[in-house]
Amino acid sequence: MARQPAGRRNESLAAECFVVEPRIPFLTFHPQEMNNKHNTIVSISGISKSFRDLGEQREVLTDASLEVGRGEFVAILGSSGSGKTTLLHLIGGIDTPDSGSIVIDGTTLTSLSDTARTHFRRRHVGMVFQLFNLIPTLTVWENILLPAELEGSVDANRRDYAASLLERVGLGDRTNTFPEKLSGGEQQRVAIVRALAHEPLIVLADEPTGNLDAQNSARVLSILLQLTREAGRTLLMATHDHEIARQASRVCRLHDGALSMQPAAAVV
């Protein structure tokens, strides 16, 4: 577990992350397991990140630390602009922190080159975006296999697995369809399959229901949680929706760049 410098706001945040009453059976998680290095898959230590905005430096994350266990579902709760997306981007290695370190399954992401980080990402990270972000020039099937294709690891097993996932989300008959022909809910279901088809270590979901209506939100969320649970994947989800956060095994709240804890009961 990462140690925080004294006097900083987020002292021992990871240790204080609490267990939410399990509402979904597979998400049962015991805090003492956090101390077991073999079960910690994401370890963030003292990261800070700032952006230049209209000539001014704006600090989005300040000395944030967090540890996430294997198979855990962690909700990152915060209002718009609080830094949720930035935190996920840093964990996914698509952005780099100004300071601090990020270790995923024993690999220190922050010490890798851009290319090495990209290789790591396409093998071990799955991503679901708020705006779905399907590649418009690829069909559903090509979108799903994209990370594996980029890795050059598409084989019969991978295809079978991807096809089964697509069947599971109810889009087995849309393989040759281009994204623009799909509804928002369908696009997000494809995005979820894409995030899981290459069997990543962790899945990062950034407001996956933020652009959907209530009905589609529920369906997409249910699919995402179910598929990650069944595959035993670790899920970090950014959301501002308290209802969704309450379904996580742990909740970390982001406010003014700082990660803070909140009891499940307080997530109203």
Add this chain to the structure above:
Amino acid sequence: MTGAVVSRLVYRALQRRVLQSVLFVISILAGVALIVGVDVAAESARRAFSLSLASLQGDATHEIVGGPSGVPSSLYRSLRADLGIRTGAPVIQDTVRVGAAEIPLTLLGIDPFAEAQVRQYLAGASTATVPGVEGQALLRLMAEPDTVLVAQSVAARLGVEPGDQLALRTARGRRNVTLVGIIHPANELSAQALASLVVADISTAQEIVGSPGVLTRIDLVLTDAQVLADIQGSLPPGVVVRPVESNRSSLEQLSDSFTLNLQALSLLALIVGLFLVYNIMSFSVVQRRTQIGMLRAIGATRRQVFAGILLEALVLGVAGTLLGLAVGYVLGGFLVGAVTRTISDLYYRVEVQALTLTSLTIAKGVFTGLGASLAAALIPALNATRITPASTLRSADAEQASRSRADVAAVTGIVVLGAGLVLTQFQAQSLLLGFGALFLVLMGSVLMTPLALLLVMHLVQPFLGRAIGTLGRIAPRAIARSLSRTGVAVAALSLSVSVIVGVSVMIASFRGTVTTWLDGALTADVFISAPASGLLETVNLDPELAVQLQNLPGVSQVLTARDVPVLAPDYPGLPPVNLVAVSDDLAERSRRYLWLAVPQEEVWEAMQAGAIIVTESFAYRRGISPEVNTLNVLTDNGVRSFPIVGVYYHYGTDQGIVLMADPVYREHFADPWVSSFALFLTPETQSAHVVESARRLVADQGLNVQSTGELRTQVFTIFDRAFNITAALRSLAAVVAFIGVLSALMALQLDQKRTLGTMRALGLTSGQLWRLTLLETGLMGLAAGLFALPIGLLLAKMLIDVINVRAFGWTFSFLVSPGSLLQAVLIALTAALLAGAYPAWRVAHLTPAEAIRNE
């Protein structure tokens, strides 16, 4: 929404899209600069020629001219004595080569007493041996033989001062004269007029050119019609009085076709620029759909949206136009050397002392720059007005709309192309209409490009997918998907490369035809002539030289040619006829004819009996046909009619030639001189030996002695020089297209930012992204190159069959080399890849998080 709000929005829009704004400005700048540059160069040459004519003609309203043998001096005396004409001045005019550098200048022989009536610059100028002692120089000029005056600028160029000796060389030999004074022009106009003159007294000039008792012409200032009638009545046969203005305008139009061709080519660059501006403005509107929708929601009218987009284009257009005018003026300075060199090679000797920027040139630049900016922004602005307040159209939908517009564009293209082809059938002599047809054909072809691009990308996508994988599938689909930008960029590049193909094929075809023509025309072994000095100057060589040449060892036969301008009264608006009288036919058998009224083997026989043959361009300009087959020429015996028995292909001059048998010429003109010699050698003789001995023989006259090979090389040197500027303009059009592709790729990259960011997030390495971008660029370049081939070949066909015929009266074979086509495709590919390098580099360095976050 007030005008201030619209202005503020326009200002912010420009501020936010600096790169696009810069590319817009560059597009207009390049187009305007080319137009202005070519215009400045052409206009400067034209003005210099006009000034030189004006300096030689002064205030004369009429001139008395004769045939090649000139006007007898006695006529001037009888005009003064018998008719009391006081406002006339005798003139001797010839080209002399001055000093060790043999700088070609015009020798003007004058009568200083009569001169003040006609040429004010000399009377008004101070002519002093030393400044302040005026009049002394003019006295010496009249009193002392072999004395001359020059302007200060000429003296500086020659590095001489009063008292110095000057060596003048004519085709008749070398003569030393003394510079007795410097003319200090009274004004700038006089300075320009005097900048290429050597002024001598009439008797000195007659001695220098070897024509005692003969004048080149008599200049007259006439206001009384009766006096004119009296003069006409007193003239001997073969001498006429004519208004100088008509002569001047007919001479000035000599190079019109050449300069018009250059201007048309420069206009092409602007059309490519037009595409770019359209591309930039379209993208700008697509990018701001949401913002425009919001503006409409809060009360902006369609008119205000329209005005906002046009204002934006106008602001950038003004910047591009102003910069284009400045750059164009500088470019004109670079181009003027090449333009004047070619005009001097092909038409008349001209020296440009100062660049001319006329208000017409400025107006052309402003009109085309602003016009192109607004015209190109018109469709995007109209599209912007169609955005409704409730519009939720995404970029993809807009692209879908642009795909359906590609169908409409293709159909429109077919109609426009057809109209262009039909237009070639009308007004068979109008060059402007020919260019109109050419532009319609080009525009029509280019309008079909977006649909063709869509089809090609559809065809190559499965193949690339199998060969390269995911990236191979993405690239053609991305190009097809962003058709509103890629289509226009490929169209602009196709247009540019098709110009390269068209002009290259035309030049190669022309060169090939000239090669074949020279094989037939250059049947002699050695040629002797005066250095090239343009169409308007006559070289007088002593025919006795033929006897001396005949005596050189190895020479079997010497033929002579007399090359003189003569007047054809039936064509007063056209320049004088270029008559060539030959002592024997050099190429009767090998010459190719357009038509013949007698069997080919009897042509020379018919010519010896008084018939003439003319070149294709001569016949074209004068409407000569098997039915219209006589030419009236002013001879020393008056106007005589000559039957035309054939029209032959000839590529020596676009003004055309009349070929006459030498005995027939001598019968009609009392002209003792010849202009050039052709030597035939005995079979065992090497031409190099004869060339060497002939050079020794004619060393004093400064004549050119060339073997067939050397003459052929010289012909092609002039040929290539004439097309140098065309080649340069062609390359500049390619540069404009390069900027277009760059701008389109930048726009495409901006458009694809989120997709590319997502792909990076999903595991695409920066190297793969770099390859993807270059693959897209390469595909666009390859497609543009392939599309450019049929368009370019069609362009070449029209340049050969329509433009060249109308501009120069030449027809030539259509010769295509596969190498040049391959080269064109490679140019397009290279231009696209080079243009893609920067966007690819930017994309490769894109932080995925930033790309996604910006969305």
